[in-house]
Structures are given as C-alpha cells and as structure tokens.
Amino acid sequence: MAGIYVHIPFCKQACSYCDFFFITRKKLIDPFVDSLVKEIQSYRGTLYSDEKIETIYLGGGTPSQLSPDQLKRIFDALADSFSLNPVEVTMEMNPDDVTPDYLKSLLDLGINRASMGVQSFDEKLLQFMHRAHTKSEALKALESLQTAGFPTFTADLIYGNPGQTLEMLEEDISQLLQFDPPHISAYSLTVEPQTRLGKQVKLGRISPPEDEMVAEHFDLLDEKLNRAGIERYEVSNFSKPGKEAVHNSNYWKHENYLGLGPSAHSFWLLEEGGLRWENRSDIKEYMDDLSAESTINPEKLSMHSLAEERLMLGLRTKWGVGFEELKSRYSYELNREQRSWLDYQREKGMLKTEVDVLRFTSNGLKIADLLIVDLLSKS
Incomplete structure (x- = not known):
C-alpha cells in the first residue's frame, strides 16, 4: 500500500507554535498549483507510478485555502499520473474556511476524511496560539461536517498550554465529544526555537507549564477519551476501533509514500534498503525549478x-x-x-x-x- 502526501503551504497567518514551512501570500496559489501539477506529472511512467496509491493526504499549511477548482486540478493530475485506488483521502482544514457548500465540493472530489484544526475552544488560548478562528467558528465547522455527511473525520487538540488549567482542558474535551468524533489527534504543546512562541519563551515572557502539569493534562485526556470509546493507538492519536488513520499508520509501518510540494518528504523501500528525500522549503525555488536538483538531502538507508x-x-x-x-x-x-x-x-x-x-x-x-x-x- 503506497500513499501520496501533498503539501499545501498557504496559511492566513502564522500560529505561534508552528515550525512547518508555510507562506501567507495568497496571490501565489495559482502559480503554485501550476508547479504542483508539473511535479505530479513528472512522476508519470516512473518506478513510483507503478504501485497502486491507496491513501492521499493533503496537509500544510492550510489546504482549505485552495478553491474547489484549484483542488480539482490537483486531483485530475494525480489521477492522470498515478494508479489510484484510494481507501482514504484526507484533507486538513481550518474552521474559518469551512462552509457547507465547500465541504460538499470536497466530497465531490473524492475527499472522504476531514482533518479539522480545532486546537481549542477557549478564546484566550486561541488568541495565545494566534489561530485565525474563533470558538463559534470551530463549533459551526464541526456541525457542518456532520451535516455534509463526511464518512469520517478527525479533530486536533493541543494541551499543556501555559495558563491552561485541567478545567479548561476538560471543557475542550467535553465540547469536542459532543460531535462524536471518530478520531482525535492530541498534541502536547511543543516549544520550537524559531517560532513566535519559542522566541517569547527565550525572552522570558512566557513560561511553559511544568512536566508534571502536562502529565496531568494527558492523564485527563486519556481517561475522558477512553470513557467515550476513543482509544489511544499511537502516542498522539486516539480513535474508535476501526477508525485509525490509514495514511499516517502506513508511515509508521514503512509503507512507500511520495511527498509532493515544497518541503514534502518521500520514502521508498527498495530491495537493498530505503531511499528518503525531500523537496526544498522554498516556494520560489519550487516554482522555478522542478528538476532533480530541487530535491535535497537524499538519503540511502541500510x-x-x-x-x-x-x-x-x-x-x-x-x-x-x-x-x-x-x-x-x-x-x-x-x-x-x-x-x-x-x-x-x-x-x-x-x-x-x-x-x-x-x-x-x-x-x-x-x-x-x-x-x-x-x-x-x-x-
């Protein structure tokens, strides 16, 4: 089972904790899609296009910054260049981008799993994280997912935030469980040096919570989700039985995958070992040069x-x-x-x-x- 990951690097704004590659210049979306289609087509007729592709994952960045027409161009190119037999097609999205009509268009494209970046329902925490959405937008987006009839979805939560009490986390969990989520990804806040949060911590303006408090947060999360029949199957992932993420699970099982788009990583298992490589984390270089030199850090693995x-x-x-x-x-x-x-x-x-x-x-x-x-x- 092979998979394809497509990195869509566009965001409305920078979240305080995020160290993924992203840009906020929406005027580059159309030329980016042109380059992405060319990259997809460059794999046609190669070793990598022979294997059936059974999972597709659109991550970012914020893939929901793209219009249905732009997404259709990407999916048409994938269908034309690879042998697709998808059992799971996931797309990350932010609550402030979601409307019922937009979700319907995603279903029409074959996207059958939504990944909703909720993170929290607490307005102060959302502001601290520098998220673009509000509590009401998150609630409305989750309602829209149910109304649209998505076959399955996952939602993200972040715990271990400075100033976040157990009561605040319990409220976040309770709000999310009202929507009967099949899957939840829950991450302890990580301070990355080059992020806005990392710089504030270095300057002493913010103090991360103690490890003991983070452990209490996790224990509460684990207990609440287990009671709801949502069990931990990976360090940061919880699901109802049979609703585990297929694409991400295949990463952990060493299945082949191609990463498309700037900063995306690829892995392919060969008879004599493995091959891993990545695309450059530079939108200009990505759009100017899609030759072999546009990939970096090729690594042969014994x-x-x-x-x-x-x-x-x-x-x-x-x-x-x-x-x-x-x-x-x-x-x-x-x-x-x-x-x-x-x-x-x-x-x-x-x-x-x-x-x-x-x-x-x-x-x-x-x-x-x-x-x-x-x-x-x-x-």
Whole structure:
C-alpha cells in the first residue's frame, strides 16, 4: 500500500507554535498549483507510478485555502499520473474556511476524511496560539461536517498550554465529544526555537507549564477519551476501533509514500534498503525549478537503520513490532543486551510480548520516546 502526501503551504497567518514551512501570500496559489501539477506529472511512467496509491493526504499549511477548482486540478493530475485506488483521502482544514457548500465540493472530489484544526475552544488560548478562528467558528465547522455527511473525520487538540488549567482542558474535551468524533489527534504543546512562541519563551515572557502539569493534562485526556470509546493507538492519536488513520499508520509501518510540494518528504523501500528525500522549503525555488536538483538531502538507508527506525515508529503504536517482521524484512535481531533490557522493562510493566509481537503498555507509551532511545542505545 503506497500513499501520496501533498503539501499545501498557504496559511492566513502564522500560529505561534508552528515550525512547518508555510507562506501567507495568497496571490501565489495559482502559480503554485501550476508547479504542483508539473511535479505530479513528472512522476508519470516512473518506478513510483507503478504501485497502486491507496491513501492521499493533503496537509500544510492550510489546504482549505485552495478553491474547489484549484483542488480539482490537483486531483485530475494525480489521477492522470498515478494508479489510484484510494481507501482514504484526507484533507486538513481550518474552521474559518469551512462552509457547507465547500465541504460538499470536497466530497465531490473524492475527499472522504476531514482533518479539522480545532486546537481549542477557549478564546484566550486561541488568541495565545494566534489561530485565525474563533470558538463559534470551530463549533459551526464541526456541525457542518456532520451535516455534509463526511464518512469520517478527525479533530486536533493541543494541551499543556501555559495558563491552561485541567478545567479548561476538560471543557475542550467535553465540547469536542459532543460531535462524536471518530478520531482525535492530541498534541502536547511543543516549544520550537524559531517560532513566535519559542522566541517569547527565550525572552522570558512566557513560561511553559511544568512536566508534571502536562502529565496531568494527558492523564485527563486519556481517561475522558477512553470513557467515550476513543482509544489511544499511537502516542498522539486516539480513535474508535476501526477508525485509525490509514495514511499516517502506513508511515509508521514503512509503507512507500511520495511527498509532493515544497518541503514534502518521500520514502521508498527498495530491495537493498530505503531511499528518503525531500523537496526544498522554498516556494520560489519550487516554482522555478522542478528538476532533480530541487530535491535535497537524499538519503540511502541500510536495512539495519530501517530496522531501528521501524522499532522506533512501531513501538509508538498499539500494534508494536513483530520479531519475525524485523528478521524477515530487515534481517535484524535484538542482541543479548537488548533482550535483557526487555526483560527488565517487562518486570516494570512498561512493555509486554504477545506471541511474536513487542508492545509498550499504557504506562510505557507515556514515556515511549525515552524507552525507545534507551533500547536503541544498546544495539
């Protein structure tokens, strides 16, 4: 199962925490779409167009900044250049862009999963995050999703914000659960150095919450969602059974994917290892030059490196990683020190082994990144 990620880099304004590549010059949207179509067409007849594409994900930026006609041009080019058999087509959108008519046009294009960037319903937190939407717009957008009849959707929440109390987070969760979401992505606020938030923290104007408070936020979130039948299946993702994100899950399972658009990443598994590359994070260079030189950091990955990456990604999910998969797919086996480490963590209740599969427990998932680093340091 292969996937395509399309990066749409346009935003109304910069969120205070965001370090993704984006631009706010809407006049460049049309020429950008021209270049994106050319990039899509450049893959026609190549190794990458032979495999069936079963997931498509439009991310950003804010893909909902594009009109239905502009989106149709992109989907027409994809259909003309690749063998599409999509089981999931996701598009990220912001509440302030959503109308019933716009959502209907997305359904007509074949988009069957919406990703709504809610983040919070609290007006002060939305202002702190420098989000473009209001609480009422978020509520109205979620209502419109239901009215439009989207087959499935996900909504984002951010917790661990400075000044955010447990009561504020509980209210956010309760508001969202009123819409019976099949899937929720919940992220602890991360301070990135080059963002507006990062600069304010460096200047001492904002103090991030203590780790203990962030942990309490997560425990509340986990408890509330579990009661609603929305279970954690990855460190930051929760869903009802069977509603897990197919596209993102395939990243964690090392399925092939192409990244299209500026700053997009690609990964392709070959017999002798893996190949990863990325497009430049520069809109001018992207629109001026779509030759091979417009990609950067091509990286050949050995089977050993891929196996360690598969461990890292897989152990962040409820599915874990199979020992037989590591051996047959990557010729990788855990060494004696790693197996001793597994025994120790089993006794502590951080992980479990069921038949052939290694998984973290709920407690282990809370500190998954630390545990994974420790495990891989022993290889």
